[in-house]
Amino acid sequence: MESLAQAFADAALTAGRIGGVPVRTIHIVGGGALNELLCQRTADRSGLPVLAGPVEATALGNILVQARAVGLIEGTLEDLRYRVVRTHSPRRYDPQASRIR
Numbered sequence: 611m612e613s614l615a616q617a618f619a620d621a622a623l624t625a626g627r628i629g630g631v632p633v634r635t636i637h638i639v640g641g642g643a644l645n646e647l648l649c650q651r652t653a654d655r656s657g658l659p660v661l662a663g664p665v666e667a668t669a670l671g672n673i674l675v676q677a678r679a680v681g682l683i684e685g686t687l688e689d690l691r692y693r694v695v696r697t698h699s700p701r702r703y704d705p706q707a708s709r710i711r
Contacts, residue, residue, distance in 0.1 A: 611647055618648075619656035636660045637700070639667035646703075653703040661700035670694055 618636065626633035636658050642648055643662035653660040664670060674690045677683045685693075 611645075611651060615648055615651035616655050618642075618652045619658075622656060622658075633658060638662045639664060641665065643667075643701075649701070649703045650706070653705045654707070657705050657707075659705070660703040662703065663700040664694065664698035666698075667694075670698075 618638070622633055622636045633656075636652060636656055638649055638652065638660055639662075643665050649660045649662045671690075671694075674683070674693060678685065678690065683690075683693075
């Protein structure tokens, strides 16, 4: 679990550096969002808050994109993301420095 949490933290921070975008929060979606230890340790190791969820992120994204493609809904990618945020509140894990070894 520790190595996976470190890999998540490293990947998020590296992606931010490569993209020239400051990383302020790490989002974990899908099945990993159910693992409280993984989410907390990722926050601890990255020093950043982790937002976990939704677990159904892949299915939700697929449904929204398909609905947009056939004209049932409209909007940009940001609009579709906002629909998910409005209906699925993530769980927040804040870094706890005392947990890092």
